[in-house]
Amino acid sequence: MDMGLIFKIGIAGILVSILFTVLKQAGRDEYAYVTVLAGLVVILVLVVRLLSDLFTMVKAVFQLY
């Protein structure tokens, strides 16, 4: 079981929320939102790759095509 991706997502989530709080406290609301969006997109790319792996494997196992 590849826990690296899980920890990557967890660390990214904590990091993004810290950055969001810091930037918001500094009065840079727009940068805070951009940070959240960028973190979300980066993690989404990783998750979508994993999901595509899953779907191809399910297709192969259950002969779905």
Place this chain on the structure above:
Amino acid sequence: MEILSVVGAGLIVAVMAVIIKQQRPEMALQLSLAFGALVFLLMLGKISGVLEVLKELSQRASVNQFYLATVLKIVGVAYIAEFGAQVCRDAGEGAIAAKIEFAAKVIIIVLAVPIVVAIIESLLKLLA
């Protein structure tokens, strides 16, 4: 024992998700999505082993391969739809989850039509 690693990882993910959810619920959703996909992938290898045995048994019983393939397809559609619906429901989008389940039901009915037709045809043959 794989169950130990799955349970341990699940507990870790649950703790992380609870921490993250307060600040960023969307990240917590992605966390649970990734965990679900990982567990699914882990179990898929075992399912494929069971399916191999099932295929061999059906060949030995000389069951039409088309029927077994249809049943397998239905099981696959059900698994995938359940996965997607659970994730959507987890995110609080019950309506989208219901739509996914509806689509899965329709697709399963479409897949099952040839089997139903075959059953009715053999019934008619018996009656005639």
